[in-house]
Amino acid sequence: MTKTVHILNGPNLNLLGQRQPEIYGHETLADVETACAAVAAERGLAVKLLQSNWEGQIVDWIHAARQEAAGIIINPGALTHTSVAVLDALNAFEGPVLEVHVSNVHRRESFRQHSYVSLRAEGVIAGFGVEGYALAMRRMATLVGA
Template sequence: MKQVMFLNGPNANLYGLDRSGTYGSDSFPQIEAACLARAAELGFALDFRQSNHEGVLIDWIQEARQSCAGLLINAAGLTYTSIPILDALLSFDGPIIECHMSNIWKREPFRHHSFISKAATGVVAGLGLRGYLLGLAAMGELIDEPAQ
């Protein structure tokens, strides 16, 4: 069974607790459970992780190089600042899907530029949990495509 990693960056563990509703009402454990169930339906194993630390995310991306067919990432606030995460992603050979719970282009101007996008095969943003599930569905197709 193919393995896929889904990484979540700083403060993603607080989803569902944000009074503004920017990230929806689903809690992080609910999001994780829904993603694990969807991956199982799609026929691949999902390693779903979250860290508030840039270096840990980089270590996990490097780990994924050895064991994963694909990678999904919501680098959260590090999306707009982290060249080291970009560099780590550029070393990953499989498909990468950048996911955001909110529509980053409807938010503050500093969020309109993603360093992560340069490494991403595709981007899903602004659809909350639905976007995560769509990202997983796309990943399921991408990892099943024959190598070119």
Template sequence: MVRPLIAVLNGPNLNMLGLRQPDVYGRTTLDDVEQICIQAAERLDVAIDFRQTNGEGELVSWVQECRNRARGIVINPAAYGHTSIALLDALLAVDLPVIEVHISNIHRREDFRHHTYCSRAAAGVICGLGVRGYALALQAMTDMILDEDDR
């Protein structure tokens, strides 16, 4: 049986995890986050496609590619969540379940970070739980896929 594919997409500056503002984001690197996701995916019996880009257009293209190849999207849009209507439009267009992840609690930070366009397309948002949020999002996405399969 083919394992369902979940895209785990990461936006700008997440390649700097562990170096950039460790007081906010911790010392865990993006490679560490990928390993957390791989381990969670193995435990959940799903496949993942883990990617990061600093380019808004590339992120939009990756979301669009998910339409016919993935069962769901876990996305940390980073700053694009607060600015990108194009990313929101892409998430809405693919007609897939989406879970938005933020490592920090965006509601305890600057006012401009309190709103994300992507959350409008998301079934759920996980923020403030550090990199653990990725594993939680994969668990929730797997549950949503299984619920859909049971219908």
């Protein structure tokens, strides 16, 4: 049976490639999905990419991942810095969690330098643009034994 990795994206990531390209680049979420699917195929994994601007939807997807996913890669967007609900949901997930940020949040505003999600994540990738997702997929493959 093929293991599935859920890639969850938070608010405004539907605008990736359009919103502030000087910070986030020109690649889209569709480009992210293509790159991650290619890495997943190399390692015998499946990938399910989801995006929502709604905190509750992301929490529901994390809950569903408890039954469906071997691991979670998450870019919670602004929820990174505000959502104890996302952290609590991730704490109920038993598989590995990796946190991804397109920009280097540590070089940005001070409020972006705190992450609730990092309290749960096995690792954090920040500042590598959308390539960070493929890097996270490679690491996730190792963590889930693929």
